[in-house]
Amino acid sequence: MGYSYSAGVAADPYTLVICEKPDAAQRIADALKEDDLKQSIYGRVKTFTLTYRGRRYVICSALGHLYSIGDPSQKRHIYPVFDVEWFPTYKIDKKRSYTAQRIETIHRLAAGADSFINACDFDLEGETIGYNILKYACGEKQGNALRAKFSTLTEEELREAFQTASRGLGEGLAQAGRTRHAVDFIFGINLSRALSESYYASNKRYRVVTIGRVQGPTLSYAVQREIEIRTFVPTPFWTLTAELDKNGTVLTPEYERRRVEQLAEVKQITEACRGKTGTVSKITRSRFQQPPPTPFDIGDLQKEAYRIFGYSPSQTLKIAERLYLDALISYPRTSSQKLPPSINYLKILSGLQRNREYSREAEEISRGMLQPHEGAKTDPAHPAIYPTGELPRRALTSTEKQLYDLVVRRFLSVFGEYALREGVSATIDIAGYLFKIYGRLTLREGWLKYYRRYTGTEDRAIPDVAEGEDLPVLRVIPKEKFDQPPPRYNQSSLLEKMETEEIGTKATRADIIKTLYDRGYLAERSIVATDLAFSVVELMEKHSPRIISTDMTRRIEEHLRRIEQGEIDEEQVIQEAVDQLYESLTTIKDAEEEIGEAMTEAITKTVREMNTLGPCPTCKTGTLRVIRSKKTHKRFVGCSNYQQQRCNASAPLPQKGTLTIPGKSCSTCGWPIVYVRFGRYPWRLCINMNCPTKEKEKKEKKKEKKKENETPRKMPTMRKRSSNSRSNNNHSRSSR
């Protein structure tokens, strides 16, 4: 009653529209508005009121999931736990306390509503988000609510969706979605607790050892690759390069077979060619069109940013999100490679023209056909990633600038013309053996003009020879090579593997890889599976092999599909998960100590490696490590040669914050770098106390202080006194 919303702005009954995110609420409001759109803000929650076809609507939004599966017992060391329940997310996750205000606002708005529309994304998770809100925040309205079904947030489609909204459209989908949450929780939480508790049983120390439906297979890909690399037996082969004299310059064609396996054959060819003259037997020229790239979906952006800048996928996602929140680029968590005209190409291009960096290119493109070269992938809720054309309202960091530039140039190039290139090959016959030399030339630059700095395609001069020309052979050089083991994954290629195996989602893959690093399963940029990773995968193979198989996701998806169709019910699927786990968990529990022991050696070794910073710059033979003092419990850096060779190299570390070791060294003094994080942004720190960069910093700080002292400040004495009184308070408190 006391609520001003129903009492004031919208006293008449209205339809409450639930959206998945603020962005969608805005777009729906814009699409439906006739002439009386009103915006209200409650705390940080924005809602819209409007009249559409004579009916009042109040449009509000969630922030993704507002409800989560949880363990009602809240006892984290107990397993198995099979009876799980839904809770408001803020009750489970402190970091998501802001969802409390969301739920509260929706709850109040629901009180004045006489009907409801679920307008979340029409997919498994969207349906679940809407269903849970209608059920828990609106008071069991999930059965009566209408469903607005749309696949893009365009005005036309949204209006259509609201006109045809009907009851019961997504019922099966919601059941399937809720089951997905429950099954993932039951598998993940139980097996992770079983592993962690086993480690505790044999060590009496806690360590988070986790596994899950997506972590499992992803970890297993890395371990599989590690095994392939370690067991790889290289076989030798040879390549042959001829050196030919062309009026004093040397041409170097390669023997047409890129791989000669027998040394005898190598000798035979080099002998046969010795002192001979080669004849240019054939020159072929072929023109080919090189199509522009497709617009970025999040996966493509992550791969490209890794290739060009070396950013990890999770870094890229984070930077892209900041650019999105600053309205510089569109919504980044998309799987679409399409740019519909509704985003208004001309408006974006004219916006970009105001940026000196792109003005010429953007202007040029806006005069063209404006036909983007699109990819095949789509997304139900969003187009591909594009720049909005807004100018930055603050100074961007260097990483933000780089990523922004990449997004802009990619956007520009998808409107570019096909590039026209020409390949030339000359075949040279030496004593009956054929050698080839290649050249490449760009005839028409097309889209390459806009993306040049990122393509890496370079022209190679075409050898200036004519058919029938004779070229004396200087010599033929054999080179012994070895087969290479399969390459290690990096974060980009591991993410790609997850994509092709359809494990995880576009919004979570990068985070899951990061989790595997955090757990000590993966190390290095070029990914190495640690001993701990081996240990966990081996244990799971033995006790619960399904959790590390890609197949589990396929099987669950099949079950969810059948739940959606009403062929089976959710209880059946959850029961199957419980049945499968029950035996595994019992076996693990009975052997906790033994299993813990199996992990102990691996963990000790992994932890030691994780704490290794790099070679010691003082004694050159030891390694610098993060050490925790047994006496003071403080952390610092010391050399592994401290005891044997009395190497005293050491460095202090900040005691607060999370340390990460990027494996990089300071460009000034060569000592290792660490990242320290307590707030939102990590702080890059060269651990060397005597690093020249610190001298500089010290001087700059001194200068700043001097300046501060020179320019009088407002109430300097007050400042001083207040900080003094604070510390006095602390003293008196501690002395009590």
Add this chain to the structure above:
DNA sequence: GCAAGGTC
């Protein structure tokens, strides 16, 4: 201290 999935 635990999963995976949305979103800021």
